[in-house]
Amino acid sequence: MNLIRHTISRVALLLIPFIILGSVLIYITFRYIAYDEIDEFLLYEMDRINQHYALYTDVPDVNSIVRTYEVEAPFEAFFADTLLLETGDMEMVPHRELHFSLTHNERHLGIVLHHLMLGDDDIIQGALLLMVGMALLVVVLILVGVTSVTRTVWQPFFSTLGYIRRYEPVVAPDVLPSSTITEFELLNGTLNELLQRLYLNYERTKSFNENAAHELQTQLALIKTTNENLLNRLENDEEAMILAQKSQSVATRASHMLRSLLLLSKIGNREFRQTRPVDVATVAESILAGFGERIAMRKLSVEEHLNPVTLNMDEGLAEVLFTNLIKNAVVHSDSGSVVKIDLTSKSFRISNTAAPLDEDPAVMLQRFKKGKKGNTGLGLSIVSEICTLYGFSLRYTTSDTTHTVEVCFDPLV
Structure with missing residues (x-):
């Protein structure tokens, strides 16, 4: 109304x-x-x-x-x-x-x-x-009176509302026009300030992401290179080798965490704006093929039912979304268990067998919620952010040892 x-x-x-x-x-x-x-x-x-x-x-x-x-x-x-x-x-x-x-x-x-x-x-x-x-x-x-008056008196308000609905902070905002009506003049003045702040915040966040990605990744790469050199020189010192390997492992995990955090920041900053039709079944099959060696090592069986589904979204984010879902199921499944994947026009559902959770499954969608294996918990957090960006709904449910993560493409389902 x-x-x-x-x-x-x-x-x-x-x-x-x-x-x-x-x-x-x-x-x-x-x-x-x-x-x-x-x-x-x-x-x-x-x-x-x-x-x-x-x-x-x-x-x-x-x-x-x-x-x-x-x-x-x-x-x-x-x-x-x-x-x-x-x-x-x-x-x-x-x-x-x-x-x-x-x-x-x-x-x-x-x-x-x-x-x-x-x-x-x-x-x-x-x-x-x-x-x-x-x-x-x-x-x-x-x-009759209000309807006729609305077309003229309220026109500045509807013009402002239309501009705000269309505005994206990737470009500097236009200055909203002044009005002879005091309330509309106050509204436009306040919105001019807010839009300018929004644009500056977007630019600052984008600049920080770019600088952090470059500078921190460079330093982490230097640490990893130094560790590799140490490993090559300390072949006869077992204790030093163990310390160098731990340092290398920490640097690798820090690099992965940094990439995940930067990705979360970019998603939250709405920097992914290019959408195209993505064949979800093809993407899922490609990801499964990439995890083929790990699936074989853990003696997992994959039961997949992939119907043709096309979503309009950023191709890179689609890859990240379904990679994290499949990786989460493969990594946390019990050896020799079954991973079930169902893709329909309404949802993508993946189930695996693992140890029961001691808490609400929804908590696992939060950032830095560590699992029993010490994982950082950023994978499902990234999935949650991507779902929020495209209006999908994300559900994580458990039944004894069965864990099910479902992405509903229609949020009303």
Whole structure:
């Protein structure tokens, strides 16, 4: 629901108590006017009867006279409400009565005049119809007025919104135009600052990634080269050889970790923007072929069911995504177990057999969550970042010794 419709719906809801209150006030007003008019008419009839009696000493034939009766003494005129049977509809109908006295031949007579009244249900119905009609008229006027005004007054807002939705921080942002409306001017000024900061942050992060990739990888390469030279010179010193091998292993792991961290940073910085159709089945088969030697060494069996699936994404990230998933299953599977891979148009699912987890599987998707073998845990974290980038959903579930990681291409699945 957009802002305008939401505003109109809220206004319509606010009209409900006003309709109720207005209906009550209109009911009271209608009832007061009805009583006042009928009482005035009955008093007029009473005066006319008195005047006629003063001239002719008899009571005229008036339709509003219901009955006459004898009383002991004259009394002040008074009004009363009553119900009379309507013979046509056979229902009780409200009437207004005026009782007054008249002295005729030394006898005191009570005369009753009556007049048909509107029923309370009729008054309530009329009040409700009037208020609902007025409320609908107000809503229609608001709807038409707001819709017509929106096209001109809100145009700067929609222009700004459209630009923000299209903007990518790979280029310097344009300066949003000024507006004569104070709120829009404040909005555009604030967004100009935010977009400029966003662009500068993107450039700084990109520059840091490039510098870190170059400088740190260079230093790690020097360390690895030095370690290799030490290993060649310390062939007769077993203890020194062990230390040099540990240093070489640490340098190799640090190099892999650095590449993974830089990749995570680039993904988070949205630096992968080139997309093309990627044949997932072909990519998966190529990766499995690359792990063929390790699969054979660990005596693993691979059951694959790969249907033709094409995804629009960066080709390099697709390679990283499915490599990490397959590598995770191959490395952590028990020797001699089965790795199952299923690829459909909706998801990529890979299952393997390994020791049960002692904690929630979702925790393993976090960065630097180490497994029992001391792994850094960046592989699944990279998978999670890539899934977030392309709107995929990632699930990691376990059942006893069966571990299943599933990437759903449709997040609603």
